[in-house]
Amino acid sequence: MPVKTLSDGRKAWQRRDSKSQLTRWFFTLIGVAIFVWCWNRISEATTWFFVWDAPSIAGDILARATPPRWSYIExxxxxxxxxxxxxxxxxxxxxxxxxxxxxxxxxxxxxxxxxxxxxxxxxxxxxxxxxxxxxxxxxxxxxxxxxxxxxxxxxxxxxxxxxxxxxxxxxxxxxxxxxxxxxxxxxxxxxxxxxxxxxxxxxxxxxxxxxxxxxxxxxxxxxxxxxxxxxxxxxxxxxxxxxxxxxxxxxxxxxxxxxxxxxxxxxxxxxx
Missing domain, CATH: 1.10.3720.10 (MetI-like)
Incomplete structure (x- = not known):
């Protein structure tokens, strides 16, 4: 069990020791860096104009598809x-x-x-x-x-x-x-x-x-x-x-x- 000494000399329990905490922070920073890099690559390959225009396009298609053509069921x-x-x-x-x-x-x-x-x-x-x-x-x-x-x-x-x-x-x-x-x-x-x-x-x-x-x-x-x-x-x-x-x-x-x-x-x- 990791234990640290406080300023007044008392012993206090901590969930992880310093080495484990630094290791977790290190891998967390690596994960964030990979996520940012991947997001930049995705952004470069995405035409954001079509993304922002998607709700209006979806609404237009929904309007054209309503009502369904029930006679086509045959x-x-x-x-x-x-x-x-x-x-x-x-x-x-x-x-x-x-x-x-x-x-x-x-x-x-x-x-x-x-x-x-x-x-x-x-x-x-x-x-x-x-x-x-x-x-x-x-x-x-x-x-x-x-x-x-x-x-x-x-x-x-x-x-x-x-x-x-x-x-x-x-x-x-x-x-x-x-x-x-x-x-x-x-x-x-x-x-x-x-x-x-x-x-x-x-x-x-x-x-x-x-x-x-x-x-x-x-x-x-x-x-x-x-x-x-x-x-x-x-x-x-x-x-x-x-x-x-x-x-x-x-x-x-x-x-x-x-x-x-x-x-x-x-x-x-x-x-x-």
Whole structure:
């Protein structure tokens, strides 16, 4: 405990000693200097006239977008259905691939911690590190534009997310249950089927619903790069400055996201 001596000779407790205080001040000054330098670089690359004029531009767009063009709703049913299909099929595909990756990544189920586990972890990191829009752009160049490219992009993006949470759940299981099953002479696969899988099923269900909810949000914008869904209608309306149509599309997207959130909340509450 740092203690300093007062002028009258009494001992007083202090939270940090002089060296720690100087160190903290030093790093604080460095942080402030870095912030000022970054702000200057941002300021040099920013056209502040447009920033100050942004409220009036936003007000003008809002006025042009009001009221929404409700008659355009007839052309949005199929795109929003495609968006929900992209999110759902992409999530299912990701879960099918994520389950074996998770078992290979978990320390207590991987066949080899030296070779297999690093490969599984590399798959998890690589699929999580690239945004779904980037995957969609790559897949459109490979397999062409359309809903299928969006489904594959969502699936690849979701593998790492689902596998990471699932392998962490596998590593946190109750070992006593698996040991009890193994003591009966059960094989490795029987231990996995009757000792591990039942323990991770609630986590698996929660991860699945949570990722599906996220994928609904991500799939709404994949159409901006040509991967199908309602984002394609949004991109077309933005290109022709049809602001009433844009307003209606944003409302439909909001309702789809709210619906997905409601469904996921109900499923999670039923699981928990």
């Amino acid at each position: 052309k949005l049913w199929v795109p929003i259905w495609d968006t929900l299909n992209i999110a759902t099929l992409g999530t299912i595909g990701a879960l099918i691939l994520a389950v074996p990756v998770a078992f290979m990544a978990a320390r207590n189920t991987t066949p080899s911690t030296l070779f297999i586990r690093p490969i599984a972890l590399l798959i998890i990191v690589s699929t999580r590190s690239i945004n779904s829009l980037i995957w969609a752009l790559l897949l459109i160049a490979i397999i062409g534009p359309g809903v299928f490219a969006g489904v594959v992009a969502i699936a690849i993006r979701s593998i790492g997310f689902c596998a990471k949470l699932l392998y962490e759940a596998i590593e946190e299981i109750d070992v006593a249950q698996t040991e009890a099953i193994a003591s009966t002479g059960a094989s490795r696969w029987q231990v996995m089927a009757f000792g591990i899988v039942p323990q991770i099923l609630p986590a698996f269900a929660g991860i699945s619903v949570f990722r599906w909810d996220i994928n609904i949000r991500e799939s709404t914008v994949l159409g901006l790069v040509g991967a199908g869904g309602i984002g394609l209608q949004l991109s077309s309306s933005l290109n022709v400055l049809a602001w009433p149509q844009v307003a209606l599309i944003l409302i439909v997207i909001l309702m789809a996201v709210v619906l997905g959130e409601w469904v996921s909340a109900k499923v999670r509450s039923a699981i928990i």
